[in-house]
Amino acid sequence: MNKNTAFITGAAGGIGSALAKRLARTGHNLFLTDYNESVHELATALTNEYKIQAWSECADISDEEALRTLAARAIETMGGCAILVNCAGVSPKGNGGPIPLESVKIAEWDKVMRINLTAPFILCQEIIPQMAQAGYGRVVNVASRSGRMHVPPAGLDYHASKAGMIGLSRALAGIYACNGVTVNCVAPGRVDTPMTKTTKPELLAQAQQLIPARRFASPDEIAASIEFLVSPDASYISGSCMDVNGGVYMN
Ligand SMILES: NC(=O)c1ccc[n+]([C@@H]2O[C@H](COP(=O)([O-])OP(=O)(O)OC[C@H]3O[C@@H](n4cnc5c(N)ncnc54)[C@H](O)[C@@H]3O)[C@@H](O)[C@H]2O)c1
Numbered sequence: 001m002n003k004n005t006a007f008i009t010g011a012a013g014g015i016g017s018a019l020a021k022r023l024a025r026t027g028h029n030l031f032l033t034d035y036n037e038s039v040h041e042l043a044t045a046l047t048n049e050y051k052i053q054a055w056s057e058c059a060d061i062s063d064e065e066a067l068r069t070l071a072a073r074a075i076e077t078m079g080g081c082a083i084l085v086n087c088a089g090v091s092p093k094g095n096g097g098p099i100p101l102e103s104v105k106i107a108e109w110d111k112v113m114r115i116n117l118t119a120p121f122i123l124c125q126e127i128i129p130q131m132a133q134a135g136y137g138r139v140v141n142v143a144s145r146s147g148r149m150h151v152p153p154a155g156l157d158y159h160a161s162k163a164g165m166i167g168l169s170r171a172l173a174g175i176y177a178c179n180g181v182t183v184n185c186v187a188p189g190r191v192d193t194p195m196t197k198t199t200k201p202e203l204l205a206q207a208q209q210l211i212p213a214r215r216f217a218s219p220d221e222i223a224a225s226i227e228f229l230v231s232p233d234a235s236y237i238s239g240s241c242m243d244v245n246g247g248v249y250m251n
Contacts, residue, residue: 001134003232004028005078007071007127009061009119010088012036014193015142018223019085023230024050031074031081032056034088053078061088061119062111071126080134083230084127086120086165087142091158093198098152109157116161117168124172128181137181138230139172141165142222145189145245153203162187166241173239182238184229189245190216213246 006023010016011032020032024046032039035058043056055077059066075081090112120141131137146154147162166185173183190196190207196216199207208214225244228234243249 001080001082001131001136002029002078003082003136005031005081006083006085006230007031007033007074007078007081007123008085008087009033009123010086010142011056012039012042013087014195014219015188015191015222015226016085016087017042018219019087019226020046020054022220022223022227023083024052024054026227027052028083029078030054031078033059033061033070033074035060062114064118064122067119067122068126071123075127075130080130081127082131082134082137084123084131084137084139085142085226085230086123086140087226088119089116089142089144089195091144091195091198092155093153098150099155101156104156112155112157112161113164116158117164120165121168124168124183128172128176128183131181132176132179135180137176137179138234139169139181139183140226140229141169141183141185142226143169143185143187143241145187145243145249147185148187148241148243148251149249153199169241170239177238182229182234184234184237184239185241186222186225186229187241187243187245188217188222189243189248191219191222192216193219211246211248213248215246217244217246
């Protein structure tokens with residue numbers, strides 16, 4: 001198993017693309033996916049700049065069959081997959097306050113669950129067994145502060161999906177620790193990415209004042225935490241949830 005092989009979902013996004021750049025810089029071959037087609041330009045740019053191999057494929061990760069096919073292709077293309085980072089996610093926003101329980105539509109709830117929780121689960125199902133067989137693997141699931149505490153105006157579905165991701169990661173960490181496979185979460189607070197820009201500016205200013213660091217994270221600060229957890233150095237950390245939030249939630 002080549003330890004420098006990574007599969008990243010949401011790779012065209014703020015955090016995913018920052019992570020792809022970091023891993024490319026340290027010589028990882030990458031299989032990048034997103035439904036945003038800019039993922040292809042990123043793969044080409046990284047291949048040219050860092051002399052690694054980066055493959056890209058567009059897919060909607062809420063489509064189970066497409067996702068399973070994609071995982072198989074990533075393993076085949078890279079000759080095994082030592083690192084899985086589930087970074088894709090969606091965060092439907094309310095009007096600023098807590099979202100009324102009665103207003104949540106099941107279709108929307110299901111969509112958020114499929115993208116934020118079921119897709120990472122399916123990828124773990126497809127990718128962890130070959131890690132366990134090789135005796136080495138690193139999985140990082142990008143959760144959220146919303147999986148740790150109440151964060152208005154994040155949706156009820158978003159809170160539940162991210163808390164579910166933390167529970168899933170702990171269960172998998174317990175099962176696969178004896179196979180050299182670690183499974184951890186990174187739980188970002190507010191990050192300066194396109195996802196955050198969907199919130200109204202006045203609410204963003206208020207949110208910033210509540211953070212001890214008085215600023216949002218850069219995508220690269222989150223990517224740096226993930227980079228550590230997927231490195232061989234993080235060999236004895238499993239089942240953890242690393243809070244990366246400027247001090248706004250401490251556990
Ligand atoms: N930005 C924040 O403040 C923040 C805070 C906490 C957690 N997070 C989490 O970090 C992760 C990365 O988010 P980001 O901030 O980089 O946001 P982003 O919107 O920049 O990136 C998310 C990426 O996921 C992709 N994606 C969404 N749905 C998809 C689907 N069905 N199929 C394929 N790709 C899909 C998008 O195209 C996008 O490129 C997410 O899981 C998010 O929940 C973000």
